[in-house]
Amino acid sequence: xxxxxxxxxxxxxxxxxxxxxxxxxxxxxxxxxxxxxxxxxxxxxxxxxxxxxxxxxxxxxxxxxxxxxxxxxxxxxxxxxxxxxxxxxxxxxxxxxxxxxxxxxxxxxxxxxxxxxxxxxxxxxxxxxxxxxxxxxxxxxxxxxxxxxxxxxxxxxxxxxxxxxxxxxxxxxxxxxxxxxxxxxxxxxxxxxxxxxxxxxxxxxxxxxxxxxxxxxxxxxxxxxxxxxxxxxxxxxxxxxxxxxxxxxxxxxxxxxxxxxxxxxxxxxxxxxxxxxxxxxxxxxxxxxxxxxxxxxxxxxxxxxxxxxxxxxxxxxxxxxxxxxxxxxxxxxxxxxxxxxxxxxxxx
Numbered sequence: 001x002x003x004x005x006x007x008x009x010x011x012x013x014x015x016x017x018x019x020x021x022x023x024x025x026x027x028x029x030x031x032x033x034x035x036x037x038x039x040x041x042x043x044x045x046x047x048x049x050x051x052x053x054x055x056x057x058x059x060x061x062x063x064x065x066x067x068x069x070x071x072x073x074x075x076x077x078x079x080x081x082x083x084x085x086x087x088x089x090x091x092x093x094x095x096x097x098x099x100x101x102x103x104x105x106x107x108x109x110x111x112x113x114x115x116x117x118x119x120x121x122x123x124x125x126x127x128x129x130x131x132x133x134x135x136x137x138x139x140x141x142x143x144x145x146x147x148x149x150x151x152x153x154x155x156x157x158x159x160x161x162x163x164x165x166x167x168x169x170x171x172x173x174x175x176x177x178x179x180x181x182x183x184x185x186x187x188x189x190x191x192x193x194x195x196x197x198x199x200x201x202x203x204x205x206x207x208x209x210x211x212x213x214x215x216x217x218x219x220x221x222x223x224x225x226x227x228x229x230x231x232x233x234x235x236x237x238x239x240x241x242x243x244x245x246x247x248x249x250x251x252x253x254x255x256x257x258x259x260x261x262x263x264x265x266x267x268x269x270x271x272x273x274x275x276x277x278x279x280x281x282x283x284x285x286x287x288x289x290x291x292x293x294x295x296x297x298x299x300x301x302x303x304x305x306x307x308x309x310x311x312x313x314x315x316x317x318x319x320x321x322x323x324x325x326x327x328x329x330x331x332x333x334x335x336x337x338x339x340x341x342x343x344x345x346x347x348x
Contacts, residue, residue, distance in 0.1 A: 037333025072291025183238025
């Protein structure tokens with residue numbers, strides 16, 4: 001009997017029961033990568049790595065928006081403040097803190113004599129809200145509001161990792177938040193083309209355990225398909241309204257990622273119709289930034305799954321949350337920050 005089937009979080013299963021099923025795994029060795037910063041934190045907080053059976057490894061991937069954003073983007077943002085005199089607004093983990101792009105738009109409306117630039121970070125989770133703000137700005141003709149877009153698409157990055165000969169991934173724990181927009185079916189090309197098991201999971205302990213168990217069930221059975229262990233929030237087709245807003249406002253373009261380099265079709269650039277609200281077109285034409293990474297920081301390798309955070313010589317020594325060196329320690333969703341805060345649990 002396969003103990004790894006039907007372990008979705010929709011039932012009243014207890015965490016202890018899921019852990020027991022996890023320990024019953026007798027399949028081949030496998031490396032599972034999660035590509036969501038919230039999963040990174042959840043797995044570290046619950047000590048999931050210490051619960052994994054022998055031969056099963058969980059790696060953190062490029063799921064933290066701040067972590068994958070190259071240094072030069074933040075140099076651009078600082079240039080806007082210092083040289084263009086704008087009010088820079090963004091989310092709390094990255095300056096004038098706002099809860100959404102619509103809050104930044106409201107800030108611009110309250111300050112018509114100032115330029116307000118929203119620094120757009122994140123994947124498909126946050127990009128639709130920025131699209132909504134830009135659509136409203138165009139409708140209401142708010143001309144002192146613009147967006148510096150660093151939004152990225154998660155699927156091209158996952159495919160780039162699968163094509164990297166130095167990275168060996170056996171299964172993907174797919175992000176819950178981005179999948180609410182994309183839909184579970186979005187991962188089917190990865191499963192079909194690369195023969196890799198995929199499972200969308202939520203963020204509570206029972207969600208994460210159920211997702212890992214479903215992946216192990218596929219590995220044990222020699223299967224490669226997409227499962228949805230988060231049906232209460234994620235549908236097969238995703239959020240059509242959000243997808244349409246993305247398509248109206250953004251166009252896909254090459255984008256650079258820390259650790260992964262430039263990936264075709266992985267960036268969300270504003271369409272020409274939104275040029276009046278594009279901070280890059282308005283303020284940064286012809287300006288170049290070098291964007292050097294901190295010496296000794298191995299965040300790029302952590303994001304590719306080549307090393308664990310503790311393998312960086314700066315980890316917990318020169319680099320701590322109180323004195324961070326690299327982006328993976330700076331961000332609240334960074335792998336290094338999560339491993340540092342919960343390292344006793346992460347070590348089992």
